[in-house]
Amino acid sequence: MPELPEVETIRRSLEQNIKGKTFMGAEVFLEKMVKGVSPLELNSELKGREITRIDRRGKYLIIHLTGGIAMVIHLRMTGQLLYCSPEQEKVRHTHIIFKLSDMCQLRFADQRQFGKISLVSVRELDNFPGLKGLGVEPLGETFSREFFKKELRNRRTKIKPLLLDQTFIAGIGNIYADEALFRAMINPERIASSLTPREASRLYLAIRTVLQEGIENKGTSIKDYVDGDGNKGSNQGNLRVYGREGEPCVKCGKEIKRKSIGGRSSHFCPKCQKL
DNA sequence: CGTCGCTCCTGGATGC
DNA sequence: TGCATCCAGGAGCGAC
Numbered sequence: 001m002p003e004l005p006e007v008e009t010i011r012r013s014l015e016q017n018i019k020g021k022t023f024m025g026a027e028v029f030l031e032k033m034v035k036g037v038s039p040l041e042l043n044s045e046l047k048g049r050e051i052t053r054i055d056r057r058g059k060y061l062i063i064h065l066t067g068g069i070a071m072v073i074h075l076r077m078t079g080q081l082l083y084c085s086p087e088q089e090k091v092r093h094t095h096i097i098f099k100l101s102d103m104c105q106l107r108f109a110d111q112r113q114f115g116k117i118s119l120v121s122v123r124e125l126d127n128f129p130g131l132k133g134l135g136v137e138p139l140g141e142t143f144s145r146e147f148f149k150k151e152l153r154n155r156r157t158k159i160k161p162l163l164l165d166q167t168f169i170a171g172i173g174n175i176y177a178d179e180a181l182f183r184a185m186i187n188p189e190r191i192a193s194s195l196t197p198r199e200a201s202r203l204y205l206a207i208r209t210v211l212q213e214g215i216e217n218k219g220t221s222i223k224d225y226v227d228g229d230g231n232k233g234s235n236q237g238n239l240r241v242y243g244r245e246g247e248p249c250v251k252c253g254k255e256i257k258r259k260s261i262g263g264r265s266s267h268f269c270p271k272c273q274k275l
Numbered sequence: 276c277g278t279c280g281c282t283c284c285t286g287g288a289t290g291c
Numbered sequence: 292t293g294c295a296t297c298c299a300g301g302a303g304c305g306a307c
Contacts (some may be wrong), residue, residue, distance in 0.1 A: 001299090001300065001301080003301095059301080059302095074301080074302085075301095076300080076301055076302075077284095077299080077300050077301065078284090078285085078300090093285085110284095111284080111285055111286075112283085112284045112285055112286090112299095112300085113283080113284055113285080114283065114284065114300080114301070114302085116302095129303085130302075130303085155277095156277085156278095157277080157278070161278090164301085166301080166302075173300085173301075174299095174300070174301090223287095223299095262278095262279085263279085263280075263281095263300095264299095264300075264301095265298095265299075265300090277307105278306105278307090279305105279306085279307085280304105280305095280306085281303105281304085281305090281306100282302100282303090282304085282305105283300105283301105283302100283303100284299105284300105285299100286298105286299100287297105287298090287299100288296105288297085288298080288299105289295105289296085289297075289298095290294105290295085290296075290297090291293105291294090291295090291296100
């Protein structure tokens with residue numbers, strides 16, 4: 001599922017492929033994938049606008065267009081954005097095809113249909129639901145060790161659900177949350193405020209490390225994830241706990257456990273990550 | 276306001 | 292072998 005490293009990898013591939021090109025239109029096959037505008041409006045609004053910049057905020061992609069509007073995209077779990085030549089066969093669950101000035105296409109496919117695409121005026125971007133209230137960028141400068149420690153002190157919730165809270169930190173999903181907690185040797189059920197300064201410090205570094213490594217490895221491809229060119233990432237080979245239930249811990253050899261915490265499956269080593 | 280549980284959806288895994 | 296059921300998961304929503 002696309003989390004920060006996957007969305008960043010897609011952003012980079014889109015920057016290579018579609019930046020500077022002009023939209024010629026959009027063909028929508030599944031209406032509910034577009035939010036806020038009708039398929040007809042999406043088509044007419046996009047037509048003739050050039051792609052000037054592609055940003056990422058948390059797990060959102062923001063494609064800036066001439067004329068002060070932007071296309072905001074969230075891929076949720078199974079969404080894909082693929083840059084294709086027109087003769088390339090459509091993958092299953094292709095819901096929108098954007099036509100580009102170079103005769104190529106940007107295609108939006110999503111098996112589970114949870115993804116969303118919207119058109120927003122740049123003035124309204126900060127008020128856009130989803131973007132508004134998004135927390136700090138974990139790889140940005142404002143996410144400091146001191147900020148993280150201070151925030152944890154006031155939170156009575158379990159650390160794992162807190163890491164997934166996008167209004168706290170933007171971009172961490174289930175895979176990187178589990179990986180960061182393992183690297184920091186912290187049990188996912190620990191109450192956030194109970195973390196010692198040392199533990200908070202370790203977790204802070206672990207978050208930045210796993211996300212950074214995820215980007216370097218061009219994302220984690222477990223099931224569906226591919227970048228804008230259809231290429232898989234390689235970070236799945238870097239995972240220590242996620243999806244490794246029943247396998248031996250890479251540190252101590254004890255069996256990796258899986259448990260539902262806050263409604264999300266969590267993978268951890270019961271010996272290295274004691275409660 | 277913080278926290279929780281439910282909902283959307285498909286297909287792969289599991290159960291009988 | 293075939294059918295039914297369960298489960299995964301991000302974020303928005305209503306409930307408390």
